Amino acid sequence: MNGTKSRITSLRRELERHNYNYHVLSAPTIADCEFDYMMRELQQLEEAHPEYFDPYSPTQRVGSDLSKDFEQVSHKYPMLSLGNTYSEAEVREFYGRVARSLNESFDIVAELKYDGASISLTYKNGKLVQAVTRGDGSRGDNVTANVRTIRSVPLSLIGDDYPDEFEIRGEILLPWSEFERINKEREEQGESLFANPRNVASGTLKHQNPSVVAARKLDAYFYYLLGEDLPTDGHYENMEAARSWGFKIPPVIRKCSSLEDISEYLSYWEKEREHLPVATDGIVLKVNSIKQQLNLGYTAKSPRWAVAYKFQAERIATRLNSISFQVGRTGAITPVANLEPALLSGTTVKRASLHNEDIIIGLDLHIGDNVYVEKGGEIIPKIVGVDTESRTTEVGEKVSFIKNCPECGAELIQPEGEAAHYCPNAWGCPPQIKGAIEHFVTRRAMDIRIGPESIEDMYNAGLIKNVADLYTLGLTDLVKLERWAGKSAQNLLDSLSESKSVPFERFLYGLGIRYVGETVAKRLSRAFPHIDKLKQATAEDLTAVDEIGERIAQSVTAYFADERNIALIERLATFGLKMYMEDDGSSNRTNKLSGLNIVISGAFAKHSRDEYKQLIELHGGKNSGSVSGKTDYLLVGENMGQAKLEKASKLGIKILNEDEFLNLLEQ
Numbered sequence: 040m041n042g043t044k045s046r047i048t049s050l051r052r053e054l055e056r057h058n059y060n061y062h063v064l065s066a067p068t069i070a071d072c073e074f075d076y077m078m079r080e081l082q083q084l085e086e087a088h089p090e091y092f093d094p095y096s097p098t099q100r101v102g103s104d105l106s107k108d109f110e111q112v113s114h115k116y117p118m119l120s121l122g123n124t125y126s127e128a129e130v131r132e133f134y135g136r137v138a139r140s141l142n143e144s145f146d147i148v149a150e151l152k153y154d155g156a157s158i159s160l161t162y163k164n165g166k167l168v169q170a171v172t173r174g175d176g177s178r179g180d181n182v183t184a185n186v187r188t189i190r191s192v193p194l195s196l197i198g199d200d201y202p203d204e205f206e207i208r209g210e211i212l213l214p215w216s217e218f219e220r221i222n223k224e225r226e227e228q229g230e231s232l233f234a235n236p237r238n239v240a241s242g243t244l245k246h247q248n249p250s251v252v253a254a255r256k257l258d259a260y261f262y263y264l265l266g267e268d269l270p271t272d273g274h275y276e277n278m279e280a281a282r283s284w285g286f287k288i289p290p291v292i293r294k295c296s297s298l299e300d301i302s303e304y305l306s307y308w309e310k311e312r313e314h315l316p317v318a319t320d321g322i323v324l325k326v327n328s329i330k331q332q333l334n335l336g337y338t339a340k341s342p343r344w345a346v347a348y349k350f351q352a353e354r355i356a357t358r359l360n361s362i363s364f365q366v367g368r369t370g371a372i373t374p375v376a377n378l379e380p381a382l383l384s385g386t387t388v389k390r391a392s393l394h395n396e397d398i399i400i401g402l403d404l405h406i407g408d409n410v411y412v413e414k415g416g417e418i419i420p421k422i423v424g425v426d427t428e429s430r431t432t433e434v435g436e437k438v439s440f441i442k443n444c445p446e447c448g449a450e451l452i453q454p455e456g457e458a459a460h461y462c463p464n465a466w467g468c469p470p471q472i473k474g475a476i477e478h479f480v481t482r483r484a485m486d487i488r489i490g491p492e493s494i495e496d497m498y499n500a501g502l503i504k505n506v507a508d509l510y511t512l513g514l515t516d517l518v519k520l521e522r523w524a525g526k527s528a529q530n531l532l533d534s535l536s537e538s539k540s541v542p543f544e545r546f547l548y549g550l551g552i553r554y555v556g557e558t559v560a561k562r563l564s565r566a567f568p569h570i571d572k573l574k575q576a577t578a579e580d581l582t583a584v585d586e587i588g589e590r591i592a593q594s595v596t597a598y599f600a601d602e603r604n605i606a607l608i609e610r611l612a613t614f615g616l617k618m619y620m621e622d623d624g625s626s627n628r629t630n631k632l633s634g635l636n637i638v639i640s641g642a643f644a645k646h647s648r649d650e651y652k653q654l655i656e657l658h659g660g661k662n663s664g665s666v667s668g669k670t671d672y673l674l675v676g677e678n679m680g681q682a683k684l685e686k687a688s689k690l691g692i693k694i695l696n697e698d699e700f701l702n703l704l705e706q
């Protein structure tokens with residue numbers, strides 16, 4: 040019993056320390072899931088021991104980090120949207136309406152409309168107390184923990200002339216440079232690319248792990264202050280005050296006293312916005328005086344005192360010259376439109392992606408068509424329509440999807456339920472062969488120092504046809520090739536021999552099995568610590584591993600069912616590559632609990648709960664939090680939850696005490 044009490048005390052102390060590191064210092068020293076795990080253990084212990092209740096326990100905090108879903112919060116002032124205008128004529132109408140309603144002089148503040156995720160921050164006595172997303176406008180998600188990681192959001196304000204309590208609204212943004220960096224990294228890892236920075240910003244804001252949020256280098260710009268005692272009656276002046284308190288208020292906001300001023304601002308930013316570090320999609324015009332804003336009031340959805348002028352989605356019309364089909368590393372076919380080169384937002388566009396067959400059919404494309412091309416928030420231009428009226432009788436043939444691979448001639452396949460077509464000839468299709476080698480050598484896989492051009496050269500010279508051939512390269516082969524002076528050739532050979540000690544999980548990732556990314560490779564290598572074990576694993580064995588589903592299991596079994604893959608692996612083994620897990624102190628790893636679902640409950644004497652959890656995983660089992668029809672064993676300790684015990688006996692689940700469990704592992 041004393042053991043339980045001291046465990047509770049030490050968990051409370053630890054959790055408080057991590058709370059402080061995380062919330063106050065913004066420097067968490069443990070992963071979110073570890074924190075959650077400790078919190079859950081504490082909650083269970085407290086549930087089982089109400090006599091140790093303490094209102095100051097970290098489990099008693101409101102809005103504890105434990106919740107996987109964000110807490111929903113009502114907005115004190117609703118977050119409205121803005122009416123849109125698309126032309127200067129509409130802007131003039133807005134201006135006229137305001138002038139008629141007010142019937143006195145007024146100023147308009149012009150500012151950029153930032154394209155990210157909107158956020159509302161509350162400050163009390165100069166401290167950030169809450170950050171809430173827009174949600175449905177009246178209720179949003181409490182994302183304070185995540186927003187705290189954004190460096191441009193002040194946690195404490197500068198000076199002392201801010202109101203005791205106020206809200207400030209703004210936009211969370213992912214700068215273009217960061218967006219490009221993340222996408223480049225994803226491309227290297229064979230992951231799908233993000234379409235635009237807005238999606239990444241709002242996705243990141245709702246990420247469950249604040250350290251991921253912190254790593255993404257989000258930025259925040261602010262544009263609206265709300266509260267009972269704001270410094271002045273002017274929106275522009277209030278923004279200047281907010282800037283002095285430490286907020287990032289874009290310097291490009293301008294007070295306009297005439298339509299001419301506004302017009303000048305619009306035409307200046309229409310072009311200049313291309314040089315901004317973040318995405319914008321228009322200009323916002325606001326009546327400056329707050330008194331006048333109140334006079335003008337609101338419609339059901341938006342204020343009458345403000346309007347958005349949306350930038351023209353940059354669009355051009357150009358001729359569709361031809362369609363080519365590209366074959367990716369995994370055999371996926373991407374149709375690409377070859378266009379008559381045309382200028383679009385500062386760059387010459389020659390190509391546009393068409394994604395898949397459904398899109399081609401939807402557009403009813405013909406060669407020679409005049410097509411509309413847009414480059415919205417997306418980086419790759421896309422065809423958004425066809426000018427069918429300008430279609431002449433000379434228009435070329437209707438575009439249809441190819442039936443055979445343009446590179447190797449193999450008949451394409453379209454897996455059920457997928458829009459994409461694939462070339463199934465992984466072993467004979469040049470871009471797939473070269474792609475597989477490129478993937479194998481990447482830094483996160485085997486880390487072999489050779490670039491795509493050299494792979495291409497060596498492939499063309501007949502030196503390499505698969506990844507195993509890399510290990511047969513010698514100095515004499517290399518020096519015959521252009522680009523391979525003595526030193527870089529030796530460098531390549533060194534990296535090839537270093538790659539022989541790359542851990543098993545990275546080798547497994549390097550094989551490029553479809554759907555086996557880094558995380559899956561890690562999981563598989565733990566559950567099947569030797570390539571032979573993985574080779575023999577059935578789909579059922581595979582799906583018994585945490586987070587491995589049908590789709591991955593099928594891909595893995597199909598890979599090992601192919602004799603050519605087996606031969607390749609055997610050949611790689613002769614070069615001495617690591618095909619098993621290194622002894623990392625867990626050499627007693629077994630498959631004794633493989634496929635078994637085990638729930639732990641109560642407190643134990645011989646090992647901690649954490650250690651039991653690790654033991655289960657070490658022996659290939661899965662630890663789950665709650666008893667269900669899928670549970671195989673319930674491992675029970677002292678003072679276990681009565682409800683769990685009853686449920687387990689009802690379901691006929693086998694109950695083990697710690698000795699019985701340890702015996703099971705001994706066998």
Ligand code: IVH
Nearest residue numbers: 119120121150151152153157210262323342
């Ligand atoms: S003012 C009541 N100013 O645009 C008016 N909004 O439809 C409050 N936005 O999602 C909004 N830049 O997040 C305002 N300079 C700016 C803005 C801006 C971007 C976003 C805002 C909202 C949408 C308005």
